[in-house]
Amino acid sequence: MSQTDLDEPKPRLGRKRDHTRDPEILDAALEILAETGYDGMTIDMVATRAKAGKATLYRRWSSKAELVLDAVACLKAGEIDLDALPDTGTLRGDLVAMIKTPSMRDAERKLKIMAGIVSMIARSPEMATAAYAALVEPRASVNRVLFARAIERDEIPADSDVERLCTIGPAMAAYRVLMLGRPVDREFLEDTIDGVILPAAGVRPGAE
Amino acid sequence: MSQTDLDEPKPRLGRKRDHTRDPEILDAALEILAETGYDGMTIDMVATRAKAGKATLYRRWSSKAELVLDAVACLKAGEIDLDALPDTGTLRGDLVAMIKTPSMRDAERKLKIMAGIVSMIARSPEMATAAYAALVEPRASVNRVLFARAIERDEIPADSDVERLCTIGPAMAAYRVLMLGRPVDREFLEDTIDGVILPAAGVRPGAE
DNA sequence: CATATACGGAACTATTCAGTTCCGGATATG
DNA sequence: CATATCCGGAACTGAATAGTTCCGTATATG
Structure with missing residues (x-):
């Protein structure tokens, strides 16, 4: 689940890649989750902690619930x-x-x-x-x-x-x-x- | 903590007593707490469940946090x-x-x-x-x-x-x-x- | 029966926060 | 050097809800 999706045959021009910031963001989400719990956590907190813009989060996840779900799921990775x-x-x-x-x-x-x-x-x-x-x-x-x-x-x-x-x-x-x-x-x-x-x-x- | 405070030497005129509804309200709070958690719980839910007005709750407890604190503390009673x-x-x-x-x-x-x-x-x-x-x-x-x-x-x-x-x-x-x-x-x-x-x-x- | 008191309920305010939009800047590609 | 793409950040909208105010009513007391 998540991580840099490696589809898209040719990302021709542009910057580096897609969604490079995913790991930092998911990690920030987990930290805030551990500190304040799901309801105490705000999207702004996560964005700030990850030094990202709120818009970046919503480009990748459609809601707070999905972000948290993904963050928890990624714990399984290691x-x-x-x-x-x-x-x-x-x-x-x-x-x-x-x-x-x-x-x-x-x-x-x-x-x-x-x-x-x-x-x-x-x-x-x-x-x-x-x-x-x-x-x-x-x-x-x-x-x-x-x-x-x-x-x-x-x-x-x-x-x-x-x-x-x-x-x-x-x-x-x-x-x-x-x-x-x-x-x-x-x-x-x-x-x-x-x-x-x-x-x-x-x-x-x-x-x- | 809580329950009908039995101070007030002479409640002269008026209705029955003070804060008669406390037990029902605290019980409703505990039910909602068990069902939806602290953050999912709203004061309106508690009031409705206890068939009480929101104002009644705020006459007795100064905030949602205090109400929940009191409700949990009253569990110890039994x-x-x-x-x-x-x-x-x-x-x-x-x-x-x-x-x-x-x-x-x-x-x-x-x-x-x-x-x-x-x-x-x-x-x-x-x-x-x-x-x-x-x-x-x-x-x-x-x-x-x-x-x-x-x-x-x-x-x-x-x-x-x-x-x-x-x-x-x-x-x-x-x-x-x-x-x-x-x-x-x-x-x-x-x-x-x-x-x-x-x-x-x-x-x-x-x-x- | 008169009245002080607490209650239920509804309407209101203010705040917080999820989710959106927009823009200027960074950067890798050609 | 030109440009397409993604990002950070700030400003915005809308919904939910904590907390407040007010009023009509029920009721126990005298």
Whole structure:
């Protein structure tokens, strides 16, 4: 979705290309979204932050809603290669390795973006779909791989409810940021792994 | 906060009382909040829903923000008596008994109200405080009592991180409703108790 | 029955902001 | 150097809505 559309056989004369500013604009939109939420955000704010004109935004997106939808959808772009995940040999090792990953690093930002659009999700199915695909599903699929490996390794029971296990981490992190207003730091994440996720997975406390 | 202020020594002549309509209005505000979120909600909507005039609302609250703040704060009113919680003799029994409680019944409504104000929480410390006091803390304190009993009973280790255990249930429920858009039904709650909370608390699976 | 009081409802004002239009300037192409 | 194309910016329009004012009515009190 979005980005410099590479159709148009011959852009003959003129300036550089089409819509070169898209990334900056979408990024500005995400920043404002995280800071003030969907309703608090104005098109002027986004334009100013991206050092663009409001007209430029409307040349590319037909409405505020579409801009935000596109911005959220583009978060999915930097998706993780599921085949290149850390493989340490233990479930705990894999989970701990994940929290040092850059995609985890900006977890807090993503959660704030989520906070900015939750109220919209109930009203707009498109937004619900986009948010799910960009913010919820990628995280779950990473975890799915990790737990699947642990099952192959006989580290956890083969009949584990992987879907449930996958949601524990995201749920605890989201609650921490959105409801408690506390940071998702390394200590919290490790405590959650050792104190909640691994016990729920059936890994014995001492069994490293 | 709010409700019929009972000062004024002698309301001599006139109608019945002061601000009799407060409860209906606050309730209407909460309904609209849950349905459309803070920004989607208009004062006219609330007035209409409560069959009141807009002027009546502004006679009592000086702004939309104060009305919502008061409405959220009043949720705390129907707080639970911590000494009258179900006491079944086991942690699992207590937790399961809690999900049949009326205060748990409207958990989903409360979560939707929360969704309606999350984006505000970041912008307004007052709202953050009110939401915490009305929606987060009451639930946590119920759980605290249950886990404290389990420790007294030697059912779970005395050095358990009760604060962490208290947040698991609310976190899983919030994620379920707000992010996944799925219902918090009895099955989900029981699965969460058996599959996440009890293992995290260190209760052995079979040990009923 | 008389009256002070609060309420419901409608009409009004002011502001904010989504979306539009227009123009001067930058820039790559030929 | 000429020109087609896109961009930034500012000015504008229109709709929605927060907040205000006013009035007719219902009602409890005396």
